Amino acid sequence: MSRETWKKVFSTIPDVELVELVDFWSIQVKGFRQINQENIKHARAMVIAEALKPRNLKMIKAYYTINDDDTDEPADKGDEITLDALIELYEEGKELHLILGGLYASEEEKFEKLAFEFEETLIEKYEVDELSCLLNRQETKEEKVSPEKVDSTSTVEWEKKWNKSEDKNRDLRAKIGEWEKKYSQLKQQSKEEKQSALSEKLKLQQELGTERAQHRETVENNKKTAEENEALKEEVAKLKGEISHLNAMLLHQQQEVAATTTARTEEKPPATTDQKKIVLVGDPKNKLTENSAKHTFRVLELKDVADALESDLLEKCDEVWMMTYLVPPQMRRKIKRTVHKSIKEFSDFPTMKRYIEKG
Secondary structure (H helix, E strand, C coil): CCHHHHHHHHCCCCHHHHHHHHHHHCCCCCCCCCCCCCCHHHHHHHHHHHHCCHHHHHHHHHHHHHCCCHHHCHHHHCCCCCHHHHHHHHHCCCCHHHHHHHHHHCCCHHHHHHHHHHHHHHHHHCCCCCHHHHHHHHHHHHHHCCHHHHHHCCHHHHHHHHHHHHHHHHHHHHHHHHHHHHHHHHHHHHHHHHHHHHHHHHHHHHHHHHHHHHHHHHHHHHHHHHHHHHHHHHHHHHHHHHHHHHHHHHHHHHHHHHHHHHHCCCCCCCCCCCCEEEEEECCCCCCHHHHCCCEEEEEECHHHHHHHHHCCHHHHCCEEEEECCCCCHHHHHHHHHHCCCEEEEECCHHHHHHHHHHC
């Protein structure tokens, strides 16, 4: 139900009883160390405002559910609760806030509708503007009860009422005790669940911190590994170039030894007129460029390439060969753009040697 509905219910609680309920409900009002009969009129609005707060209202609803004494209701006899039965309960002396609180605390639509009809009937019957005005009627009614009237009531009738009241009080105390026990259990359960949730939160935070640290470490390791891989690739490329160059030098030395051995017994054959004129860019340092039967080589050092491109040297030859492991890529591209001759590229000396031998 809405806050306004419960505010209306609280407005029907007499000051004396409201003081007792404030203590029973453990409601704290800012600015008051204790609510008592001397300050209740001044503090009443603040007490009701505090009672309407969600944390207090939930507990108060439970209180009205427990205090909804079934022995006072027709349903105890198997009959449906009726408007007339509620009017009778009120006129017999049951406090209005207990009747309304019990109906609204049920949160059943039929009881809420019945409570509204009950309110309208009381306002019309007693000709008041609002339910809180009925407090004055109740106080006036209590003041008008005289000793003579009490004396006129039979002793037996009063004993019955007294016994009934005592029975109700015992039942109420038992229900309150049961409610307090349940409330204590729920409070302890809530405390344990809160502690468990806090522990789980701390555990998850620690795990998250560990995961983040491991992630940072992995990222750093991956970065370091990538840098090392790049360095290794550069080193491998450099070593491949050096190996190719060493192979060329070794082949050159082997050919020099062979040439020295055979030079004494053989004459150098005369050059044929059909030898191709080759400009070799990059010096492989090998005698093969001097002893080829089908090619005449002019080795072009890298420092002389620029001058050769400006002259007609490269245009007068038959083919241009380039040792790619000795000639930088940028220079190779420039030669290809400038020279209009057949250009062959060799990645290492053995490849060029095989090409020459095939003719």
